[in-house]
Each structure stands twice: as structure tokens, then as C-alpha cells.
Amino acid sequence: MRKKVTKAIFPVAGMGTRFLPATKSVPKEIMTLVDRPLVQYAIDEAREAGIKEFIFVTSRGKGALEDYFDNAPQLEQELRRKGKDELLEILKSTNMDSGEIAYMRQHKPLGLGHAVWCARRLIANEPFAVILPDDVIAAEKSCLAQMVDAFEETQSNIVAAMEVPDHMTSSYGILDIKEDMGSIVSTNGMVEKPVAGTAPSNLAVIGRYILTPTVLQMLNKKKTGAGGEIQLTDAIDDARLKGEEVFGYRFKGERFDCGSKAGFLQATVAFALARDDLRDDLWRYLNDVVHAEKAAQ
Structure with a gap:
């Protein structure tokens, strides 16, 4: 039976130090891109892809992020009283229904893989998506929706990928390509931040993943990798070594790294x-x- 992707993990426990002093009191994820918080772009992308359950992995000091998704009855009442119906609809679109959203704490900054592992009990034995809100993607059809379509075909681990210049490969996880089929690329694995000149390709992994429960089993080992952290890319590669396929997906759209100024x-x-x-x-x-x-x- 073909499985559907209905759950997504949003790792948002980082301190956002590159945006100090703003992030001293404001979580980076709710800093506004034009007039919407970064995290709203990620939520909208997930909804378009059919995601029904939203799991945020947070840390101390992220209360404003939780408040953002809560109802604001006084503000809604004031907008209604003033007849500002358009603003009222925009406000309502940011609300999350009870039971639709969950929050998990990552108590120690042990890496992206550890952040995903923190949500393991809410995922159980289902495929799931991981969305990094720092990566904002402008696309006619959302990046994750494109990947969900590809997952319907492959039923395997899929990572979003894009070509980067050779001199930038050491900043990314890089795919080792087995067969290039256009939008979908089969792989022999991936290398996290390879030393300059050693990258197996220039196809870099960016912050969108659709993963199988096997990846969570690999994360249970809490194996440390690059930077002494528990790397998600290592767990994905370990799942491949256990016999699962890992595909790269060249999405259609433009990616912006909003983790940098x-x-x-x-x-x-x-x-x-x-x-x-x-x-x-x-x-x-x-x-x-x-x-x-x-x-x-």
C-alpha cells in the first residue's frame, strides 16, 4: 500500500545568533519577510503539499513562536468592529487548529539529526517531511508539493537538491550521483560538507526532506558526525546502506538562504x-x- 506524507517536522531550536541583536528577544523564525514571518512561508508550503500535522522542535525562548499560531480574539474583534475584513481573513489564515500543531523541546543543540529525533514519538511508523524555515523557496508549485508527487512515485527517501558552484560545495551536504534521470536523481549516498576539491558532484542538499521511519531508527544510534553533531544526512545514508533508496529531487523554484543576512x-x-x-x-x-x-x- 502506498503511504502518504501527512506529518512535517520544523526544526526551529536554533538561537539565530547571526541576526543578533534582533534575535535577543525575537525568534528568528518569526522575523518578517516583507509582512509575513519566515515560518509562515514554511507552513503555507507544507499545507499546499497536504501536510495535516505540524511538529515544531523548539528550545527555550521560543514562546513568541507558539503565540504566533494561537488565536488572537481581541485583535479579531477589533478588526471585525472596524470592518477590516481583508485583514481579518489574513489573520485567520495564520491560526492553527487545536491538535494540528505540536511542540517538542530540544534541550541541547546536538545537531539537525538530533532535532528530528526529538519528534520520533509523534512520527511513529510513517513517512514524514522535514522543512527548514531558513530555506525559503519561491515556486509556482511549492517545493514540498513537488517532492510529495515524486514520493508518490518512489516511496523512498527524497532530499531537495540544487546545483551550487564548485567553491561552495564545502558548505553543503553533496549528493554522490548514481543515475541522473532529470528531476529525480538516484544516489550512492551523500557527503556532508566535503573538503574543497573532493565533492562527488555539485548537487547540494537543501532544507526539504521526505524520509522513511528507517531514518529515525538510524538516528536512535545517536552517532555523531561532522562538527561533533548528530547529522541528519548521516542517518539518511545509513538507511541507504540498509537497503533503502535515497533520491535527490531538482525542484523548480528559486531558493533563498534566509539564515544569512x-x-x-x-x-x-x-x-x-x-x-x-x-x-x-x-x-x-x-x-x-x-x-x-x-x-x-
Whole structure:
């Protein structure tokens, strides 16, 4: 029987130190990209892919993240009283029904694999998705929805992948390609952050995964890898060594690394330019900046 993916894990326990001092009091995941928190983009992507249960792996200081998904009856009442129906609908779209969302604590920062392992009891014996909200993907059809379609075909572990320049391969998990079939790539495994010049390809894993329960069994071993952390890529490769297939999926869309300040700013500009209510004013401003820069040269 073909299994469906209905659960997703969102590892959001990181401290967001690259965005200090903002993240001293605001979890990075609810910093706004245009007018929506980063995590809202991830939730919307998951919903489009058919995800019904949302599991957040958090840490101390993430209370504002939990509050964000809660109902705000006073605010809703005020918007209703003022007849601001459009804003009311936007607000309601951020609410999560009771039982739809769960929170798990990662008490020690032991790596992405450990964060996923923390949610093991809520996954049980089902395939599941992992979404890293730092990776925001602009796509006509959401990246995870594309991957769910591919999972329907393969019923195997799938990682989102994109080509990166050779000099950047040491910053990613890199796929060792067995057979390139276009959108789907079969693999001989993956190498986490290979030393420069040793990468088996330039096809890098980014923050979207659909995984089988076997990966959780591998994580139970709590084996440490690169950086002394429990690496998710190692557990995926161990599942492959046990006989499961691992595929890379070349998604259609543009990925922004919102874990970096430059990537966050690039995403802000790109998403704002895609908005009818913001495009013209922003485009005029950007043109003025470019012309001023050229004149100064």
C-alpha cells in the first residue's frame, strides 16, 4: 500500500545568533519577510503539499513562536468592529487548529539529526517531511508539493537538491550521483560538507526532506558526525546502506538562504517585487539607487 506524507517536522531550536541583536528577544523564525514571518512561508508550503500535522522542535525562548499560531480574539474583534475584513481573513489564515500543531523541546543543540529525533514519538511508523524555515523557496508549485508527487512515485527517501558552484560545495551536504534521470536523481549516498576539491558532484542538499521511519531508527544510534553533531544526512545514508533508496529531487523554484543576512535581504527584495501593491514603488527606488551608484562612479 502506498503511504502518504501527512506529518512535517520544523526544526526551529536554533538561537539565530547571526541576526543578533534582533534575535535577543525575537525568534528568528518569526522575523518578517516583507509582512509575513519566515515560518509562515514554511507552513503555507507544507499545507499546499497536504501536510495535516505540524511538529515544531523548539528550545527555550521560543514562546513568541507558539503565540504566533494561537488565536488572537481581541485583535479579531477589533478588526471585525472596524470592518477590516481583508485583514481579518489574513489573520485567520495564520491560526492553527487545536491538535494540528505540536511542540517538542530540544534541550541541547546536538545537531539537525538530533532535532528530528526529538519528534520520533509523534512520527511513529510513517513517512514524514522535514522543512527548514531558513530555506525559503519561491515556486509556482511549492517545493514540498513537488517532492510529495515524486514520493508518490518512489516511496523512498527524497532530499531537495540544487546545483551550487564548485567553491561552495564545502558548505553543503553533496549528493554522490548514481543515475541522473532529470528531476529525480538516484544516489550512492551523500557527503556532508566535503573538503574543497573532493565533492562527488555539485548537487547540494537543501532544507526539504521526505524520509522513511528507517531514518529515525538510524538516528536512535545517536552517532555523531561532522562538527561533533548528530547529522541528519548521516542517518539518511545509513538507511541507504540498509537497503533503502535515497533520491535527490531538482525542484523548480528559486531558493533563498534566509539564515544569512544577505540571503534574507535578497528574499525580501524578490518577494516584494512579486507583490502588485509594492512592486512599483520598490522598483523606482531600486532604479534610483542604481543610477546614483553609477553616477558616483
